[in-house]
Amino acid sequence: MKLRNLLPYLFLLICCAAAAQPDTSHLRISLLTCSPGVELYSTFGHTALRVTDSAHSVDMVYNYGTFDDRDPNFYAKFTKGIMLYALSNYSYQEFLQEYAYEHRGVIEQALQLTGEQKQKMYAALQENAREENRYYNYYFHTDNCTTRARDMIERQSGASVVFKNILPEKRPTYRNLIYTYLDNGNQYWSKFGIDMCLGSNFDDRVTNNQSMFLPDYLMKGLDNATADSHPLVLQKQVVVAAPPVPPASNLITPMFLFSTLLVITGLLSFSTNKWALRFLNVFDCLFFLFVGVFGLLIVTLWAIRVDIVCRNNFNVFWALPTHFFVAFVVYLKRKWLQQYFRVVFVLTFLFTLCWFFIPQQINVAVLPLLGIIMIRSYFRGNLPAKKRVTTNTTNIFNSSKAINIEL
Structure with a gap:
């Protein structure tokens, strides 16, 4: 056989030998996805990165989800959306013990990267873990522990990572995605509170990349991703198996409680008994105070938060802040109060009519609240105003004079 005929085979053999060269980095990098927990802060799961260096007996976890709740201004910063999180690195065994204690599962996805790519990514993690670099401003759906891990893999490894689509044809919204977790855990009160605070910006439909702010979606994204045209995940295994988290037992849900109040107040509103009227005076004071709070x-979060998740909140059209101040004088029979409650009735009625056209998904438990507002504002708006008693001294004098004459 001529030498020129052997050249293609020799070239193929050299390429195969180059591809089969052993990885001398002694590194193994993997993504850890933790299942949801019982507490609200752990409802959506967690993500971390694991680095194993067999040459130096290193087995560390890099966790972007740590924060210091001992900060005296923690709650003020939390309200404003200025959450300072940090990257922490500690032993893998310590990480597993924590999640095993909480009965939360851990799934590991080993990444299929070259030795050079793993070295580059490990160096980036070490640099990011330095005291002057480890802190970052946390934003729930755009910059969190999961998105940081995704960006580290995609941008710092040097590999050409491509995430294939993991979303259905009709793309969900941010609110739809978190509903899945809240509904699975029967956390209806948390869902109601979140819906009250988050505005219409949270109803934007997510892109494939944006959906990976949640740990489960990043895990699915990695399962379907490629790095330099080959599968990104080399191996996937369950490290800690945990039983399913039992859903929270909420006997009194927002829908049940508010519907019960709607029926009670609706019936009492047509009663003329004094005790019913006294009860409704107290109820109206507490109810409109609750709605006003x-x-x-809503207005405070809209104004002070640095992110956009609480802006453009249409709940403010029925939960009027002015209710807070009116609640303290709601029992008074004044003309201006009548006019106020008539306006409230019209606004609430229009809001209910436009329910399906509002560019924000309103919690369904709001419907009985709207019913209560309309019933009580209707009756408050049609109460007879207190009449001012006037005294005509001339008539009184004449009347008394006539009585004297008769006597």
Whole structure:
């Protein structure tokens, strides 16, 4: 056989030998996905990166989800959306013990990267873990522990990572995605509170990349991703198997409680008994105070938060902040109060009519609240105003004079 005929085979043999060269980095990098927990902060799961260096007996976890709740200004910063999180690195065994204790599962996906790519990514993690670099401003759906891990793999490894689509044809919204977790855990009160605070910006439909702010979606994304045209995940295994988290037992849900109040107040509103009227005076004071507090909270979060998740909140059209102040004088029979409640009735009625056209998904438990507002504002708006008693001294004098004459 001529030498020129052997050249293609020799070239193929050299390429195969080059591809089969052993990985001398002694590194193994994997993504850890943790299942949801019982507490609200752990409802959506967690993500971390694991680095194993067999040459130096290193087995570390890099966790972007740590924060210091001992900060005296923690809650003020939390309200404003200025959450300072940090990257922490500690032993893998310590990480597993924590999640095994909480009965939460851990799934590991080993990444199929070259030795050079793993070295580059490990160096980036070590640099990011330095004290001057480890802190970052946490934003729930755009910059969190999961998106940081994704960006580290995609941008710092040097590999050409391509995430294939993992979303259905009709793309969900951010709110749809978190509903899945809240509904699975029967966390209806948490869902109601979140819906009250988050505005219409959270109803934007997510892209494939944006959906990976949640740990489960990043795990699915990695399962379908490629790195330099080959599968990104080399191996996937369950490290800690945990039983399913039992759903929270909420006997009194927002829908049940508010519907019960709607029926009770609806029946009592047509009663003329004095005790019913006294009860409704107290109820109206507490109810409109409750609604007004929600309205003030909505406006406050809209104004002070640095992110956009609480802006453009249409709940403010029924949870009027002015209710907070009116609640303290709701029992008074004044003309201006009548006019106020008539306006409230019209606004609430229009809001209910436009339910399906509002560019924000309103929690269904709001419907009985709207019913209560309309019933009580209707009756408050049609109460007879207190009449001012006037005294005509001339008539009184004449009347008394006539009586004297008769006597």
